[in-house]
Amino acid sequence: MTKENNKVTVSRRSVLKGAAATTGAALGAGALGGFPTIWAQNIKNVTLRQFGTGVSNLNDVATKVKEDLGFTLKMTALDSDSVAQRAATQPKSFDIADIEYWICKKVWGAGNLQAMDTSKIKNYDKIAGTFRSGKLTPESEIAQGTAPHTVGFVEGPGSKKFADNESGWMTLIPTIYNADTLGIRPDLIKRPITSWTELLNPEFKGKASILDIPSIGIMDAAMVVEAMGEITYGDKGNMTKEEIDKTIAIFIEAKKAGQFRAFWKTFDESINLMASGEVVIQSMWSPAITAVRSKGIPCVYQPLKEGYRSWGGGLGLSANLSGLELEAAYEYINWYLSGWVGGYLMRQGYYSAVPETSKKFMTEDEWGYWFEGKAAKGEIKTPTGKVLEKAGAVRDGGSFYERMGAVACWNSVMDENKHMVRKWNELIAA
Amino acid sequence: MNNTISPEKTSWMLVSPLAFILGLFLVLPILIIIMVSFWDYNEYNFFPAFISENYDYLLTSKVTLDTYLKTFKFMILVWFFCTFIGFTVAYFLAFHVRTLPMQIALFLLCTIPFWTSNIIRMISWIPFLGRNGIANSTLISAGIIDQPLEWLLFSDFAVVLAFVHLFSLFMVVPVFNTMMRIDKSLIEAARDAGASGFQILTNVIIPLSKPGIMIGSIFVVTLVMGDFITVRFMSGGQSTSVGRVISNEIGLLQYPAAAASAVVLLITVLIMITIMMRFVDIRKEL
Amino acid sequence: MEPRSRSFYVLVVFFGLFVLFLYGPIFTIGVLSFQGPNGGLTFPMNGVSTYWFHDLFEQQAVGDIWGSLRRSFVLGLMVMVITLVVSVMGGLAFRNKFRGSSVLFYLVIISLTIPSILVSLGVGLIFNIVDLEVHWTTSGLGSQLTWTLPFGLLIMFAVFNRFDKSYEEAARDLGATPWQTVRHVVLPIIAPSLIGVALFGFTLSYDEFARTLLTAGSDNTLPLEIFGMTTNVTSPVLYALGTLTTVFSFFVIGTFLLIAVLLRRRQTGAGTDAGKGMV
Numbered sequence: 001m002t003k004e005n006n007k008v009t010v011s012r013r014s015v016l017k018g019a020a021a022t023t024g025a026a027l028g029a030g031a032l033g034g035f036p037t038i039w040a041q042n043i044k045n046v047t048l049r050q051f052g053t054g055v056s057n058l059n060d061v062a063t064k065v066k067e068d069l070g071f072t073l074k075m076t077a078l079d080s081d082s083v084a085q086r087a088a089t090q091p092k093s094f095d096i097a098d099i100e101y102w103i104c105k106k107v108w109g110a111g112n113l114q115a116m117d118t119s120k121i122k123n124y125d126k127i128a129g130t131f132r133s134g135k136l137t138p139e140s141e142i143a144q145g146t147a148p149h150t151v152g153f154v155e156g157p158g159s160k161k162f163a164d165n166e167s168g169w170m171t172l173i174p175t176i177y178n179a180d181t182l183g184i185r186p187d188l189i190k191r192p193i194t195s196w197t198e199l200l201n202p203e204f205k206g207k208a209s210i211l212d213i214p215s216i217g218i219m220d221a222a223m224v225v226e227a228m229g230e231i232t233y234g235d236k237g238n239m240t241k242e243e244i245d246k247t248i249a250i251f252i253e254a255k256k257a258g259q260f261r262a263f264w265k266t267f268d269e270s271i272n273l274m275a276s277g278e279v280v281i282q283s284m285w286s287p288a289i290t291a292v293r294s295k296g297i298p299c300v301y302q303p304l305k306e307g308y309r310s311w312g313g314g315l316g317l318s319a320n321l322s323g324l325e326l327e328a329a330y331e332y333i334n335w336y337l338s339g340w341v342g343g344y345l346m347r348q349g350y351y352s353a354v355p356e357t358s359k360k361f362m363t364e365d366e367w368g369y370w371f372e373g374k375a376a377k378g379e380i381k382t383p384t385g386k387v388l389e390k391a392g393a394v395r396d397g398g399s400f401y402e403r404m405g406a407v408a409c410w411n412s413v414m415d416e417n418k419h420m421v422r423k424w425n426e427l428i429a430a
Numbered sequence: 431m432n433n434t435i436s437p438e439k440t441s442w443m444l445v446s447p448l449a450f451i452l453g454l455f456l457v458l459p460i461l462i463i464i465m466v467s468f469w470d471y472n473e474y475n476f477f478p479a480f481i482s483e484n485y486d487y488l489l490t491s492k493v494t495l496d497t498y499l500k501t502f503k504f505m506i507l508v509w510f511f512c513t514f515i516g517f518t519v520a521y522f523l524a525f526h527v528r529t530l531p532m533q534i535a536l537f538l539l540c541t542i543p544f545w546t547s548n549i550i551r552m553i554s555w556i557p558f559l560g561r562n563g564i565a566n567s568t569l570i571s572a573g574i575i576d577q578p579l580e581w582l583l584f585s586d587f588a589v590v591l592a593f594v595h596l597f598s599l600f601m602v603v604p605v606f607n608t609m610m611r612i613d614k615s616l617i618e619a620a621r622d623a624g625a626s627g628f629q630i631l632t633n634v635i636i637p638l639s640k641p642g643i644m645i646g647s648i649f650v651v652t653l654v655m656g657d658f659i660t661v662r663f664m665s666g667g668q669s670t671s672v673g674r675v676i677s678n679e680i681g682l683l684q685y686p687a688a689a690a691s692a693v694v695l696l697i698t699v700l701i702m703i704t705i706m707m708r709f710v711d712i713r714k715e716l
Numbered sequence: 717m718e719p720r721s722r723s724f725y726v727l728v729v730f731f732g733l734f735v736l737f738l739y740g741p742i743f744t745i746g747v748l749s750f751q752g753p754n755g756g757l758t759f760p761m762n763g764v765s766t767y768w769f770h771d772l773f774e775q776q777a778v779g780d781i782w783g784s785l786r787r788s789f790v791l792g793l794m795v796m797v798i799t800l801v802v803s804v805m806g807g808l809a810f811r812n813k814f815r816g817s818s819v820l821f822y823l824v825i826i827s828l829t830i831p832s833i834l835v836s837l838g839v840g841l842i843f844n845i846v847d848l849e850v851h852w853t854t855s856g857l858g859s860q861l862t863w864t865l866p867f868g869l870l871i872m873f874a875v876f877n878r879f880d881k882s883y884e885e886a887a888r889d890l891g892a893t894p895w896q897t898v899r900h901v902v903l904p905i906i907a908p909s910l911i912g913v914a915l916f917g918f919t920l921s922y923d924e925f926a927r928t929l930l931t932a933g934s935d936n937t938l939p940l941e942i943f944g945m946t947t948n949v950t951s952p953v954l955y956a957l958g959t960l961t962t963v964f965s966f967f968v969i970g971t972f973l974l975i976a977v978l979l980r981r982r983q984t985g986a987g988t989d990a991g992k993g994m995v
Contacts, residue, residue: 526724
């Protein structure tokens, strides 16, 4: 995006707002029945500003939006702290927020986002059950933590209260999600790893790492501590003060003993730690594994017997959106769920909220490898065309249902959040 | 131009833009920070209140003490190395390089790396110091060590090294500036009186360079006290500093807590600066 | 010329090591920026290529390097001009004692020494509370000025400390008004030092990170963009950018030097040696 473009955009936006105000309600009413043709041209002038983490704020998506829908999507990629910050405090700086569900729980109350009418979401019925009823399959158990469906709906437009059913008013339209576990360097560890406890195994002294985002790090820590048999949590996603204190105490002890090489805060740091061999076992995110592997370095996203820590992200609409821009936003969301983006992201190792539409945008072999957990028949490539796996490779953890079915807890915000953050700071300062 | 305007009024007019900018972007922000430090907050918002909880926690927590001790440790080490390096380099430039163009050329040579983004320069230490980095592989292939040195990276050593790398120029510049103002005839006089090179250094040059050293120290001390990113990158997130605590609190939307930490940090820094300013009259010594 | 003492050679070595220390990382960056297309941010090298330099000019997976570079450049120029004008005015003003001068002076010192993140936080809070949108040309600009103005002003103090007032007196004796004295005598004499102020203003702004962090709004400046890149772009493109920046710096400093030399030459022609000794 060039500066000149920005300038033009700004003036267009203000003109549009004027126009929308004069034509007003009539158009709004017409919109419910689909897009009036009169807008087909106008919509090309719309610019939507989206922000989120680098995970999904990809310029390729913006390019494709311009191509398919005609309007401009302006992406800003931020780190996860800044994402929460902007969603909560800078409502004027965005039109679309690409945030995680636990962040949604935190910031929804700030009133900067508006609920979406699910009747306007064409593929709503095809969205994975995890995001609607909370159950992946009818038999699934719901994991601990801030499961997406618990903060996925509100009671109505303008409501700040989360609904416990599919109320028809969605907070975030789910986009991508994944099951996270520990990443390891099999060439340097040379033995099977099966449990979260290995993170604190003295064997890996000075070669382990955990992520330094308190709300997520504490969950990984809890997975480890529970696997060690030290604590059985009532709910890892909502610990008591005592549970938090004890968990942190165990980690402070390990830190003082020199267990950790580093605490990473950004996606990129985790890749470098692993690729350079500084660390052989650590909390990691799926595309980071992909990135390490695409450099030709062996790295496994190790499925563990205690299960996965999972997260999900979605698109939220700014409360300031209205009129033509709001319609453009709905159109964008419908496009988002229609498959192209899903296919793109699934080839990076994430899952799409509407898997079946993504299938059309993946080869059969890709679908088999990424979603069904089958052995690759040919080379598996990243969306940018780098070879990732040779024929015969199988995805770590297997199929979608095996992986998402083994989620132990979701990223979350606890009632004792303030206390937890303070204790986490003690860990960092120790 | 009308000659009846008094010099004082002229001065006021001349400083008014400066006063305006500082008032708006310095004084007002500080007042707001002080105000907000008494406010309350929840997960996503902060709101007017008058509570002392932010300070109560801050001033009684062991983390605060540890953090300040750690920050002071970094500060003292970095100050020591910067002063030593800065003084020596400035001394070389001012007294051993004989022509002005050469002095300027060498001086600029030192400044060019400062044009590359701080962050890029900082993270470029990582491949250098890492377990399989240049330093370790060189030492191993030279047969000096057989195990890679772990403490080179993600350690307090790495933090201090990066700080010295980033901030040493802030010492070189003022010391060099002061030294250039030392009247060369004083040195001639000392030499004629039979002083050795070392005596000239300790009895003439060092005392006369003190203002420059003080100004440089003010820079280095405040830069280290306020840093939040070098410590995170170079310690691999394992060390903390006051600035980092504030930036974490901001990141977690705990603005009132961050504001309280900021007020305490500001007071600490101002006390240190006040003490240092007693030894130097910046306006005269520049 | 007296012969060089032994301490001279010790100091040469020390200086050499210092330069090596300063340039070491730049050198590492330089080497790593020629990584092969599959290379990472760390050693070992994975082939040698100029791939990342080409890649730098392509659209990145996330973010917008060139947009942020343009913004940083424009912001740097804005900061430079304001710093220059305001510092010269301030410098002239501080030559006389005026009521409030010491308060203002201490404010300048506080502005210089206050931890940057506090300015960022404070300005961010103000904009938040009065419900204004932070933007790099408003809140960002103001925050950066709190950093560059003290430098500019201190340089002006240094300049006026070395300034020979007899030129001014001569001009006044010849009947020049104060404005004429400033315009035709003072400004031409201090002109070379103004390049220093300008250079400082631009550089400090161009590389400013902490004060812009919470005040830049939805568009990133270059340092913020680089910080953003460290959070999600795992490619030596970052190093290619660093290498190009260094090359560019040599070029810009060279240009400024040339201007300084030319100005000095013109002045020498006009028969004054004022401004000498200022770097």
